[in-house]
Every structure is written in C-alpha cells, then in structure tokens.
C-alpha cells in the first residue's frame with residue numbers, strides 16, 4: 001500500500017510570515033528545508049525536534065523564500081557546510097549549487113533524488129523539485145509559487161505562454177504526486193475558481209472540505225496533481241464552462257484581452273483568467 005510518507009519520514013509545512021509555508025522534510029535526524037524565507041520558525045522547529053539541517057532547496061529569488069538562508073547557515077553550518085540549491089538563472093548569492101531544468105539533486109537516503117523542472121512564469125528562472133524517494137512512496141513536488149491549491153502564481157517576470165507551459169509540465173506529473181505549494185492561499189483561490197466554474201461539483205466539495213480544515217487551523221496542503229486537474233481553473237482553461245465565465249468577465253470589465261476575445265483559445269483564456277485573478281476580490 002502506498003502512503004504519503006514513511007512512518008519515520010515527514011513533510012511538515014512550517015508556517016512563516018502571514019501565509020507562507022516552509023516545507024521541512026525530516027527523518028528524525030536530519031532535515032531538508034525548502035524556501036526558508038524566515039529563519040526563526042525553521043530554527044525553532046529543528047531545535048524542538050532535535051534535527052540537523054542537511055540541505056536547503058530554493059525555488060526562486062523572492063525574499064519570502066530565500067530571506068532566512070544566511071541566518072540558518074550561520075546557526076547550523078559548523079563542520080559540514082550545508083549545500084544550498086537554487087536556480088542558476090536567478091541571482092541568489094547564498095546558492096552554492098546552481099541548477100537548471102533536467103539537473104538531478106542527489107541527496108543521501110532517505111531523501112533520494114530531486115529532479116529539477118524549469119517552471120518560469122512567476123519569476124524568470126523559477127524551478128521546481130520533483131522528489132523520487134523510490135519504493136512504494138508517493139512522488140512529491142515542491143513547486144514554490146508556480147502551482148497553488150486551486151490557483152497559480154502571479155506573473156511577475158514571465159509571460160502567460162511560459163506559465164501555461166510550466167503548469168502543463170507540472171500537470172504531466174503522475175496523478176498521485178503530492179504537491180507542496182509555498183503559500184496557504186487555498187480559500188481565496190477557491191472563491192476565484194468558483195467564479196470561473198460555479199457548477200464544478202468537485203470544486204464545491206473541495207470548498208467545504210478546505211473551509212473545514214482552515215477552521216481547525218490545519219493546512220489545506222499538500223494537494224495532488226489529480227485533485228488540481230479537477231478543481232484548479234488554471235489547469236482547466238480548455239473547459240467550456242471556464243472559457244465561458246472567463247470571457248464573460250473579461251468583456252464585462254472591458255479588459256484588453258484581444259487574444260482571449262478573438263479565439264477563446266486555451267492560452268487566451270488562461271491569460272485572461274490570470275489577469276482577472278489579479279483584480280478579483
């Protein structure tokens with residue numbers, strides 16, 4: 001039987017700032033930390049669990065993802081220097097191992113191999129890490145600010161073409177891949193998703209379940225690729241209902257959406273949807 005992790009091996013979303021999650025993978029002795037924008041909550045977690053910092057993975061250069069690295073290195077880097085992996089295409093001074101798509105980060109067991117995907121769009125050099133721990137364990141992806149539960153990242157540096165291709169490469173991962181996003185944006189993403197696709201029954205059910213989790217103070221993550229394909233409008237720009245609602249909203253707002261308006265093709269709908277989300281309240 002598959003399980004999301006071995007009993008002795010956990011994926012913990014350590015909350016930081018208002019709505020960031022710093023993912024910590026720990027086997028009880030050592031930990032790999034993804035996107036530590038703030039050192040304090042990570043340091044506290046590692047000390048409380050008596051776990052050594054083993055490696056740091058960074059997805060992109062934004063301060064809320066990299067800001068805590070220098071301090072963590074000062075605190076924990078003693079005899080063995082701690083490797084810091086990050087995108088070669090972005091300027092991140094703390095990175096010791098620059099990476100590009102196709103590279104594989106090989107960490108000691110139990111962490112296994114992390115295949116690097118180029119996922120530009122939110123930033124120009126954004127990367128994601130696909131973890132293969134082998135055996136019967138589920139695959140995992142750490143996708144930073146590219147794919148969110150029921151949403152996707154803002155296009156700060158990249159284009160809709162890039163972001164759609166990046167989301168396509170994530171959607172092509174195995175359905176049972178566990179998706180570790182870097183923010184708890186789920187409830188507001190679901191509100192927008194329902195505006196795009198109000199009759200989606202999976203989405204309605206997910207809305208109820210996600211609210212329940214948040215009311216109990218629990219994270220709504222990880223999500224899975226299969227689930228996102230059912231409820232994430234940014235992976236569903238080819239659906240008639242999504243197209244209809246996105247184009248109606250675009251024309252109602254008089255948004256300049258030549259591409260979307262002319263053909264209503266998948267890319268045009270995606271670009272219009274991303275624009276609409278930027279101002280959706």
Ligand SMILES: [Zn+2]
Nearest residue numbers: 060062122145
């Ligand atoms: Zn970001």
